[in-house]
Amino acid sequence: MGSIPGRRPPVMADVAREAGVSHQTVSRVLNEHPNVRGETRAKVLEAIDKLGYRRNLVARALVTRHSRTLGVVSFDTTLYGPASTVYGIEQAARAAGYFISIVSLKSIDRAGVRDALDYLADQGVDGIVVVAPQRSAAQALTDLHLGVPTVAVEGGEADEVSVVCVDQAEGGRLATEHLLSLGHETVWHVRGPSDWLEAEGRVAGWRAALERAGREAPEPLAGDWSPRSGYEAGRSLASMTDVTAVFVANDQMALGVLRAFTERGVQVPDRVSVVGFDDVPESEFFSPPLTTIRQDFDAVGRHSIEVLLRQIEGGEPHARERLVVPPSLVGRASTARI
Amino acid sequence: MGSIPGRRPPVMADVAREAGVSHQTVSRVLNEHPNVRGETRAKVLEAIDKLGYRRNLVARALVTRHSRTLGVVSFDTTLYGPASTVYGIEQAARAAGYFISIVSLKSIDRAGVRDALDYLADQGVDGIVVVAPQRSAAQALTDLHLGVPTVAVEGGEADEVSVVCVDQAEGGRLATEHLLSLGHETVWHVRGPSDWLEAEGRVAGWRAALERAGREAPEPLAGDWSPRSGYEAGRSLASMTDVTAVFVANDQMALGVLRAFTERGVQVPDRVSVVGFDDVPESEFFSPPLTTIRQDFDAVGRHSIEVLLRQIEGGEPHARERLVVPPSLVGRASTARI
DNA sequence: GACAAGACTGTGAGCGTTAACAATAGGTCA
DNA sequence: TGACCTATTGTTAACGCTCACAGTCTTGTC
Numbered sequence: 001m002g003s004i005p006g007r008r009p010p011v012m013a014d015v016a017r018e019a020g021v022s023h024q025t026v027s028r029v030l031n032e033h034p035n036v037r038g039e040t041r042a043k044v045l046e047a048i049d050k051l052g053y054r055r056n057l058v059a060r061a062l063v064t065r066h067s068r069t070l071g072v073v074s075f076d077t078t079l080y081g082p083a084s085t086v087y088g089i090e091q092a093a094r095a096a097g098y099f100i101s102i103v104s105l106k107s108i109d110r111a112g113v114r115d116a117l118d119y120l121a122d123q124g125v126d127g128i129v130v131v132a133p134q135r136s137a138a139q140a141l142t143d144l145h146l147g148v149p150t151v152a153v154e155g156g157e158a159d160e161v162s163v164v165c166v167d168q169a170e171g172g173r174l175a176t177e178h179l180l181s182l183g184h185e186t187v188w189h190v191r192g193p194s195d196w197l198e199a200e201g202r203v204a205g206w207r208a209a210l211e212r213a214g215r216e217a218p219e220p221l222a223g224d225w226s227p228r229s230g231y232e233a234g235r236s237l238a239s240m241t242d243v244t245a246v247f248v249a250n251d252q253m254a255l256g257v258l259r260a261f262t263e264r265g266v267q268v269p270d271r272v273s274v275v276g277f278d279d280v281p282e283s284e285f286f287s288p289p290l291t292t293i294r295q296d297f298d299a300v301g302r303h304s305i306e307v308l309l310r311q312i313e314g315g316e317p318h319a320r321e322r323l324v325v326p327p328s329l330v331g332r333a334s335t336a337r338i
Numbered sequence: 339m340g341s342i343p344g345r346r347p348p349v350m351a352d353v354a355r356e357a358g359v360s361h362q363t364v365s366r367v368l369n370e371h372p373n374v375r376g377e378t379r380a381k382v383l384e385a386i387d388k389l390g391y392r393r394n395l396v397a398r399a400l401v402t403r404h405s406r407t408l409g410v411v412s413f414d415t416t417l418y419g420p421a422s423t424v425y426g427i428e429q430a431a432r433a434a435g436y437f438i439s440i441v442s443l444k445s446i447d448r449a450g451v452r453d454a455l456d457y458l459a460d461q462g463v464d465g466i467v468v469v470a471p472q473r474s475a476a477q478a479l480t481d482l483h484l485g486v487p488t489v490a491v492e493g494g495e496a497d498e499v500s501v502v503c504v505d506q507a508e509g510g511r512l513a514t515e516h517l518l519s520l521g522h523e524t525v526w527h528v529r530g531p532s533d534w535l536e537a538e539g540r541v542a543g544w545r546a547a548l549e550r551a552g553r554e555a556p557e558p559l560a561g562d563w564s565p566r567s568g569y570e571a572g573r574s575l576a577s578m579t580d581v582t583a584v585f586v587a588n589d590q591m592a593l594g595v596l597r598a599f600t601e602r603g604v605q606v607p608d609r610v611s612v613v614g615f616d617d618v619p620e621s622e623f624f625s626p627p628l629t630t631i632r633q634d635f636d637a638v639g640r641h642s643i644e645v646l647l648r649q650i651e652g653g654e655p656h657a658r659e660r661l662v663v664p665p666s667l668v669g670r671a672s673t674a675r676i
Numbered sequence: 677g678a679c680a681a682g683a684c685t686g687t688g689a690g691c692g693t694t695a696a697c698a699a700t701a702g703g704t705c706a
Numbered sequence: 707t708g709a710c711c712t713a714t715t716g717t718t719a720a721c722g723c724t725c726a727c728a729g730t731c732t733t734g735t736c
Binding site for chain 3: 011012013023024027031055056057058059060061062063064
Binding site for chain 3: 359360361362363366372373374375378397399400401402403
């Protein structure tokens, strides 16, 4: 398989010499050009194999102006949601023959997003997926952007770019209606941080469901997605006697709520029902197992690549699509009839 | 800021013309070459700004033979450990001015690893980090590899490449000794899948600690890292009357164990003490809060980049380092004196 | 005031590939 | 048979940058 260490790797010209053809013919074989005689092709392939030749994608990218690399900008890939989405993106991209270059942001202010996009644009990516669940990120996308096809995951109403998202409001509605259908008078809500579009969508769905049922919406409790913030919200809720149902904006916070309830002797679901959001793998084993709203992160990742590739390869780099993935309710033991 | 859509982006020659200098002088300014007159530099920078010029990194990579991109091969970036490690890698790499290209593997057989490495090598990465916690992956690394500096995270004894890892055996020892110090006669173990080096390291540490204390090591229960497998192990353990202490090989399985114990009315920590591994953010809010072994994934990620860059930039591409990060015990409410 | 040693700038080649065009061979059709 | 097509191959020129080398312009020194 060639490639003696220390010697410079073979290039197309070496293969051409070995096979007794021109470098262009080698290029044709590599690019599966139809007009190459079978015999010639065989000679070239043999030479490639003999020398252990691998084509230089950097040189190729220089002349074709396509790197076959997609950029992904994401916020905190340590969280289950973004991690799963990025995973789906990566799988779909690789299946389509694209590389993935990742930038994980710590803070998601406009400057950070701008830097990340510039950074990726410099590298010559053919397209960018921004997992931009925050309003600020989505806004940053709206003004800046330069000429690379872009799709935003959870990008809100942004009409400058294509968007793929889960219908968060629908999720909030499903959770709330589930609780109401169990006979609860009203449903409390532990919400996510206010800059997050997902948090707002869930609040909106929750509020809409309550309104439609003619119920009063209590003041939502603030959280920041962390179990700790859920725990603190849970302590507040535990001290209120009229709380019988809580919709928590993600499973991690729901875990904190459950913990606080356990400490205070508040039985779930006997005295209070709890619904989470995300369906992380752990939630089935919470105590009690958590009723939650399932988001198909994998589908979101796959779809975002599909949309992006349509823009890149379909020759409509500025096309704008909007693709909404529906969430679903997963019923478990943390909710019960009042 | 220049860059009229539709027109081809400006290149170095355009900047040179605008500034009235040669393209080489522009290159010098960009590369911070010392011998450029301040006035000239200013003219060039002004022209760059005016035209909105951005240097083409692909062309640069072609001639320098350095892409300033590092490849990362990882297995299931949905899990907290790999996700956190990759996050640390990404942050450290970007801080050092490198891009990160990611390949997430579904299955980690030799062919998969080989493909991933080839794929990245084709792309022209300057170095590769393989997050290879499985024995098979580590072995795959050992034979194949071609000429790109490589570092393995959790790569076992592989002596073909540099390795950065957490001292898993030490973690197992810490967990076990903690339980023994609380007066438990022996410690049961729910282990991870047998192909995983981390699982084996933890088993080894557990066994060693028991041996040193002169205790019998019970047969470990098999798990696959998932909460469900922990749950099943937990059901078995709940039915044994002589179990008072369990060391579970990760926090997710520990959650499953706790769930099973709760269902069977086994009090933790009153009747059985439980220790996990990883210190995921949720574990503090399990019921009860989980005593666990903390791994500094972030440090592992950072160190792996440091080691890799030393190989790449230090001119010793085949140097082999071994860097071990110590774990630590985080005491919480799931363990108590017998 | 001439000369060497720097400081600064420009010229040309080449990185490894693909695109555009040219050239050759073999055959078809009137 | 000769013009004319088509299949196949080769030649040359980019792509946008950096490297090596060759200039030119300042200084400082005696």
